[in-house]
Amino acid sequence: MKRRSFLKGTLATGAAVVAVNAGLLTPSAVLADWNKAAFEAKKVDEAIKAVFGTTAAGESGDLVLKAPEIAENGAVTPITVDASKMSGVESIAILADKNPTPLVCVYNFSGPALGYVSTRIKMGETMNVIAIVKAGGKLYKAQQQVKVTIGGCGG
């Protein structure tokens, strides 16, 4: 009996590993410009570094991060990052610091775009939402805590 359950166990984990590998390998093969290292980083600083190359970020009064103080449903947390008053905004990244992989999204702007993003993100628990804006070659950071009453992951 023991042998049988052992076999079953290995088969199951084997299948899971194959599934995970397949899932992780397809995107990089299809899309070259998806920053895999940044999205798989497990720490906020690692993720920021993988996107921008540095973590040194200042503050700016023109950078506005709008997030609810309390999110009733963490699976749909509305987040707005408004840096449209800043000039030369190159990119905006949104991170949720306690998510298993904190980096949520990165927006790169060019041509006619203004530094403004509004979206909805998933948050597993109460945590800080961090917005990083790159403008004129410098990083700016804004942060706000969001209390989550129902988790967005698992479910």
Add this chain to the structure above:
Amino acid sequence: MSIKIRVRGKVRGGVAEIKALMKHPMESGRRINKKTGKPYPPKFIQNVEVAVNGTKAVDAQWSGAVSANPYMAVKVKANKGDEVVINVVDNTGDKGSAKLKLK
């Protein structure tokens, strides 16, 4: 399968706010199927591109932590009659596209 996108935009004072709503499960690969005990395979939109009159304006990369049926709003400098095109691709290669003439 193509991804359905609903897009709206309005010009106000030379700036257009473009709002897009996509129909997509945004499966992060972490949610566990309680019946089998295995995670649902990841399926989420990875790249979103917004172009105005053929010029790339916004190029976004997403993880599975963007909510299901994602909503996105961006602002661009534009005039009435400009054409906005949104293209999205998910991690399995499914694509979606939407066009809009700004009012």
